[in-house]
Amino acid sequence: MRISIIGSGNVATHLSAAFKNAGHRIVQVYSRNMQSAALLAYHVGAEAVDDPAVISPGTDLFILAIKDDAIAKFIPHLCAFNIPVAHTSGAVSLQQLSDAIPNAGVFYPLQTFSKTKEVNFRDVPMCIEGANEAITQVLENLARDISNHVYQVSSAQRKVLHLAAVFACNFTNHLYSIGEQLLADSDMSFEMLRPLIAETADKIKGHSPATVQTGPAVRNDERTMQAHLQMLQQQPHLQDIYTLLSQDIIKNHIKHNGDK
């Protein structure tokens, strides 16, 4: 399959490499920044372009891997071609594309990418949506070429997925950060906490998180919780976070196990 990539950021970089490794041909890489386009194009053996006017119709699929806000603005450059177009965003609906492009789809990798960190794409969940059977099938086949975990996900579900990821990943990272700050304030290194964080993430690989919850809240250990709130009295915002999350853990525990 011939694929052209619009964008040269993290998603564009990792996706193009995965396509190429799966035997597909990357025709063009477009970026507003020629240097950035050229770098990625070089790695995947494609032509680099920085002018939308020279984007070639000699391809089977356009992958839009650009910022959410930029997607709508880019549609006019592609809609005349009558070639399938898929965006890679978790938050943009299919309709934003399909109103202008009949063969529109979504090709959303549910993973966080850094340019310098290798990702095994076979483990990345690929969320697919198509405006019609044909494009859905094209995207599903392509997804299976690079990943073992392909899901058909509606635009409404994709929104929920994104929200769930904010809780389970973005907020989680912030809790790591709070832990780091608390340790630093008492002259301790975040290093001490890293193995416990790794084990916490590892534990849920085979379990539902609600069933492996530990800590003072799930034991309803009032004394420890009060002591913790006392320690946080100079940081009322952390007290609020502590209280809200503890209450939610207790509520959840009762919901799953009944009040004893």
Next chain:
Amino acid sequence: MRISIIGSGNVATHLSAAFKNAGHRIVQVYSRNMQSAALLAYHVGAEAVDDPAVISPGTDLFILAIKDDAIAKFIPHLCAFNIPVAHTSGAVSLQQLSDAIPNAGVFYPLQTFSKTKEVNFRDVPMCIEGANEAITQVLENLARDISNHVYQVSSAQRKVLHLAAVFACNFTNHLYSIGEQLLADSDMSFEMLRPLIAETADKIKGHSPATVQTGPAVRNDERTMQAHLQMLQQQPHLQDIYTLLSQDIIKNHIKHNGDK
């Protein structure tokens, strides 16, 4: 070294195995429950006892691996021996032991243990505190026999460590659980989120969490945050958690990077 273990739960089980593997001899395992004492004693080649009156003074160290509440009650059974005693709790101060036992210490493994899951003790941070130089040295040597990560931590620091672990691990697990519930409500499997959770935990192995924060809050993406709050309107408690954590991420980001 001859070591006797008071307790037969997760910490007792993993610690005794680690001591034995490091070449130490486990003399006795005490538990109120004889079956439980016998099972662990069998695995580590020790004698099982369920009566405090038959605890033998023929040992070099007692390790108390029992519930926090039970520690104070157990002291009378050991204080006549004049043998070093260390507890393994994150929350109990050294003083609770050292008031009654001169050679008192703390031997706290900062990790979450499950009986059925193997733990590589060499990676477990060991937090050591002693009432005097001699016991501190004994515990530090013992800790180095089983772990590569040994820290001298005061009782006050240990409390902070425990609080930081509640944020970075217990609360984190609850955020996983919220993610699972959100997906379930929209007919999606938690399986989809697992790779992203794994990568989020993996990312901070080499970085300070504040420097790798992602998501709508750190981008100050008001539109996405409003859309998320809208989706949660039937779950006001989750709205509160979302708002509080997002505010804290924004505040933290400004603190680290300045307001632009």
